[in-house]
Amino acid sequence: MATQSPFSFLDSIFDRVTSGPQPPQWLVHEVHQRAVLFINHVLMQEPEAMERMRRQKGRVALVQWRAYSMALLVTPAGLFNVAPEGVSPDLRLEVTELSPLALAQSALRGDKPAIRIEGDVQLAAEINWLVDHVRWDVEEDLARLMGDAPAHQVAQVARRAAQALRQFVGARMPTGSVVPAPVTSTDRTAA
Known part of the structure; x- marks a missing residue:
């Protein structure tokens, strides 16, 4: 169900x-x-x-x-x-x-x-x-703005936040739900 x-x-x-x-x-x-x-x-x-x-x-x-x-x-x-x-x-x-x-x-x-x-x-x-x-490479772009050390710290915090968000979303997926595989089809058009 x-x-x-x-x-x-x-x-x-x-x-x-x-x-x-x-x-x-x-x-x-x-x-x-x-x-x-x-x-x-x-x-x-x-x-x-x-x-x-x-x-x-x-x-x-x-x-x-x-x-x-x-x-x-x-x-x-x-x-x-x-x-x-x-x-x-x-x-x-x-x-x-x-x-x-x-x-x-x-x-x-x-x-x-x-x-x-x-x-x-x-x-x-x-x-x-x-x-x-x-x-x-977000960290590289941030380093140009604020320097290497602060950019590394910001990137680390962002990676941890993203991982926590992934875990939160994964925990909220309904039990037994099936994630459909991507459907792709490639057709060559007439030139």
Whole structure:
């Protein structure tokens, strides 16, 4: 017998908030620009990641979750840029889990979300490599701002807090609940 999460009301609140007025286009554009800046900052810390993406220059990947989407264009430098409006994507990545709470729980467990993949197989493989191998070195960025010792202490506290949060979420999972494995399918589109 499946037990409903005591936090399921958060999903209904999220649904009500997102079905209301949509944010203005300028705000969506700014959020996309900031996300691209962050992604590129992380990629620049890993030269192999940039080299892999250089081979995919000019390709467009569309990432979508619910009504939210973002099209990313791979630049000749091996970084990303927001794709021009109306461009046809070479790859579509759609997060199939609709519940933000379930996504947060799986992220805290360290699981990848279930994704439906359509399009270019090689671009999908490179993006999967990025997800598996590229990590943001928060401690290094903090060290630039506050020095090595304080950055190390802050990072240690953050790791302990994250571990405690993972344990809390793990303890709150209903007994006998089965976590579905990510569902992925790769289809090559006609060129």
